[in-house]
Amino acid sequence: MRIENATLADGRVVDVRVEDGTVEAVGDLDPVADEETVDAEENLLLPGAIDVHVHFREPGFEHKETWETGARSAAAGGVTTVADQPNTDPTTTDGAGFDAKAERAAKSCIDYGINGGVTADWDPDSLLDRPLFALGEVFLADSTGDMGIEADLFSEAAERAGEAGVPVTVHAEDADLFDESAIEGDLGGVGRDADADAWSAYRTAEAEAAAVERAVRVGGETGAQIHVAHTSTPEGVDAARDGGATCEATPHHLFLSRDDLAELGTYGRMNPPLRSEERRESMFERLADGRIDMVATDHAPHTREEKEQSLLDAPSGVPGVETMVPLLLGAVVAGDLTAERVRDVVAATPAEVFDLPRKGRVEAGADADLALYDLDAAREIRGADLHSKCDWTPFEGHTGVFPEWTMLRGEFVWDGDEFGEVAGENVRD
Numbered sequence: 001m002r003i004e005n006a007t008l009a010d011g012r013v014v015d016v017r018v019e020d021g022t023v024e025a026v027g028d029l030d031p032v033a034d035e036e037t038v039d040a041e042e043n044l045l046l047p048g049a050i051d052v053h054v055h056f057r058e059p060g061f062e063h064k065e066t067w068e069t070g071a072r073s074a075a076a077g078g079v080t081t082v083a084d085q086p087n088t089d090p091t092t093t094d095g096a097g098f099d100a101k102a103e104r105a106a107k108s109c110i111d112y113g114i115n116g117g118v119t120a121d122w123d124p125d126s127l128l129d130r131p132l133f134a135l136g137e138v139f140l141a142d143s144t145g146d147m148g149i150e151a152d153l154f155s156e157a158a159e160r161a162g163e164a165g166v167p168v169t170v171h172a173e174d175a176d177l178f179d180e181s182a183i184e185g186d187l188g189g190v191g192r193d194a195d196a197d198a199w200s201a202y203r204t205a206e207a208e209a210a211a212v213e214r215a216v217r218v219g220g221e222t223g224a225q226i227h228v229a230h231t232s233t234p235e236g237v238d239a240a241r242d243g244g245a246t247c248e249a250t251p252h253h254l255f256l257s258r259d260d261l262a263e264l265g266t267y268g269r270m271n272p273p274l275r276s277e278e279r280r281e282s283m284f285e286r287l288a289d290g291r292i293d294m295v296a297t298d299h300a301p302h303t304r305e306e307k308e309q310s311l312l313d314a315p316s317g318v319p320g321v322e323t324m325v326p327l328l329l330g331a332v333v334a335g336d337l338t339a340e341r342v343r344d345v346v347a348a349t350p351a352e353v354f355d356l357p358r359k360g361r362v363e364a365g366a367d368a369d370l371a372l373y374d375l376d377a378a379r380e381i382r383g384a385d386l387h388s389k390c391d392w393t394p395f396e397g398h399t400g401v402f403p404e405w406t407m408l409r410g411e412f413v414w415d416g417d418e419f420g421e422v423a424g425e426n427v428r429d
């Protein structure tokens with residue numbers, strides 16, 4: 001197959017030859033007889049995005065999401081590789097838990113990695129015996145699934161991961177620094193009528209910075225490669241960088257702030273929580289200038305029924321895998337970000353940090369994981385248009401550029417209208 005007239009993130013207009021699922025050549029390529037041609041019409045061709053932080057909920061919470069629906073949602077958003085988190089049922093904390101998840105993940109239409117988690121009763125021997133994407137997210141405080149662990153166990157886990165050469169991704173919040181007074185008394189209202197700003201006051205910015213500092217210290221002591229998940233504050237990003245760790249930021253911490261909570265209510269409750277508009281702007285600055293290594297969604301779907309409760313009863317988490325690249329390209333259209341930066345934060349850098357040599361670039365020798373975007377076709381994001389089981393989005397009404405098509409290893413997994421019969425693979429197998 002020859003994709004002709006594609007504009008790459010760096011502005012070059014090229015042809016791309018794909019053979020046996022691999023990019024064979026990039027440049028000015030003459031057609032070969034009988035070769036299938038795909039006209040890119042000078043639209044933007046990006047490497048398929050790698051989202052290193054999703055919760056596809058299976059096994060155990062199929063009413064929220066499945067590997068089938070989560071992967072389709074990803075593909076329709078230009079994402080061709082995801083890494084799934086361990087707070088499922090059973091938890092992915094031993095060999096059997098990994099195997100149960102691997103069996104479900106085989107239904108994915110995009111490539112994937114499976115993370116192993118840490119709890120008091122984890123079994124590191126059997127877990128580290130499996131082809132893990134990373135150890136994590138390791139919960140330094142409770143979040144959905146209540147998998148928060150004590151300091152000693154974190155050190156022990158980092159030591160094991162360091163020995164095994166497996167990166168450690170950390171949910172960095174220190175519950176000792178939460179402000180309990182913020183959620184005492186009558187919070188009133190359910191769903192969109194709840195006062196969700198209290199959640200941001202409760203899970204403080206200081207709690208994140210302190211936990212990141214501890215995580216990078218333990219990384220230094222044990223030799224483990226530390227990656228900080230969903231950093232929500234500039235202080236957290238800076239602490240990760242200063243400590244030699246990498247970090248990711250979510251679309252919600254880059255495009256939403258506490259100012260949005262009056263409208264979102266419990267639909268905007270997540271961990272770590274939304275921060276002030278000032279902190280959001282500082283996060284966006286760090287995204288644009290390269291201090292944030294990558295964007296990952298923390299796609300954490302919950303049903304409307306679950307969210308339509310009081311602030312303390314509604315679960316934490318928002319969906320996002322389908323809207324990540326669209327939102328970032330919306331920022332490109334607005335002139336706030338370059339296309340090269342988007343390519344790096346959603347593809348090139350995650351591939352580098354998590355050692356995926358065939359992923360994340362449009363270059364000869366790489367997997368032909370590709371997505372094409374027409375920057376003139378930006379449109380309003382609507383929850384009803386998305387393909388997750390979660391039929392709502394916190395980004396309702398924001399502007400996004402969705403892919404014209406998405407390809408996994410040379411096969412169309414999404415043609416802008418329908419999904420192809422494509423089989424994803426474990427990137428560590």
Ligand SMILES: NC(=O)N[C@@H](CC(=O)O)C(=O)O
Nearest residue numbers: 055143144270271300316317
């Ligand atoms: N981010 C969230 O608020 N929730 C996540 C768990 C997590 O990533 O902490 C979930 O699984 O629902």
Ligand SMILES: [Zn+2]
Nearest residue numbers: 137143171271
């Ligand atoms: Zn988390």
Ligand SMILES: [Zn+2]
Nearest residue numbers: 053085137298
């Ligand atoms: Zn998460």
